[in-house]
């Protein structure tokens with residue numbers, strides 16, 4: 001029996017055709033063709049005026065925080081439950097992450113905890129649409145506007161998710177996405193920043209090009225006023241991204257179908273799955289169960305036993321504040337979810353039979 005992986009991309013002849021074209025013809029005057037097309041396709045899908053492709057979502061977050069002017073002495077509010085990449089760029093910039101609790105129903109940042117954490121040093125809030133679940137964007141934007149804070153939506157896991165009728169990533173000042181090989185849309189490694197602000201889009205393009213500003217009166221190819229960074233994606237990776245974005249509705253529909261299979265198959269167990277937002281949609285990047293019993297299973301035991309059955313399960317993220325380089329916080333909801341949560345295999349090509357095998361395996365722990 002082969003391994004049931006947690007995630008892997010869906011690659012078709014379209015991706016192969018575009019990559020072949022990029023590798024044969026995407027040089028010289030054509031060296032940005034797929035990058036430009038990828039940015040257009042993606043911003044059209046998300047519904048923003050601008051998109052800038054990057055080499056990773058981590059780099060996209062770094063550039064976003066730079067564009068927002070975050071630096072030493074500033075505080076940035078982040079949720080307790082997320083991948084470490086959400087917070088690392090805050091540390092790169094010498095700013096202070098303020099880690100707040102999540103909601104028990106959405107598993108996403110709790111608007112009340114945000115409000116309680118605001119000080120006169122707070123500059124921005126990074127919200128994370130965890131596993132495809134959707135943050136309470138109306139309340140969050142209200143708080144941000146009231147306190148004059150910027151909002152960055154870490155939508156790395158939010159392809160296919162909507163708050164109301166808007167796609168996540170398009171609601172805050174800036175949104176970022178990941179195209180890592182485990183995500184719903186992939187380029188192998190890659191990321192994207194989306195925004196409706198021309199000012200931020202321009203600033204980010206300059207920052208991502210070593211500080212070179214095409215409007216600089218002193219502009220020459222090798223002269224720049226300020227230093228910058230470089231988190232560019234390659235044309236070859238962007239070719240994969242073009243094919244994936246042309247197939248994006250199919251990729252999202254498959255994720256939703258897999259979630260619904262699990263929902264049906266897990267109906268008899270005392271577990272909670274990713275919630276659907278009251279208004280909007282969940283793209284269900286990663287179906288996840290939370291054991292609702294008082295004496296819940298030991299996550300480590302379930303996962304190590306699964307490995308012997310060649311089923312790749314993952315634990316919920318460790319609370320950020322439990323990491324040795326961050327400051328411990330008493331964020332009770334997040335710590336509780338983290339000890340009860342397990343992510344389920346959900347690559348696009350998983351079969352109903354494989355989902356059934358996963359659930360049959362889980363049955364023994366209840």
Ligand SMILES: *Cc1c(COP(=O)(O)O)cnc(C)c1O
Pocket residue numbers: 055056057058059082083085086128154156157177178179180189190191
């Ligand atoms: C995957 C992920 C990232 C980082 O993406 P990379 O493209 O690997 O840099 C950031 N935030 C969240 C929430 C993620 O899941």
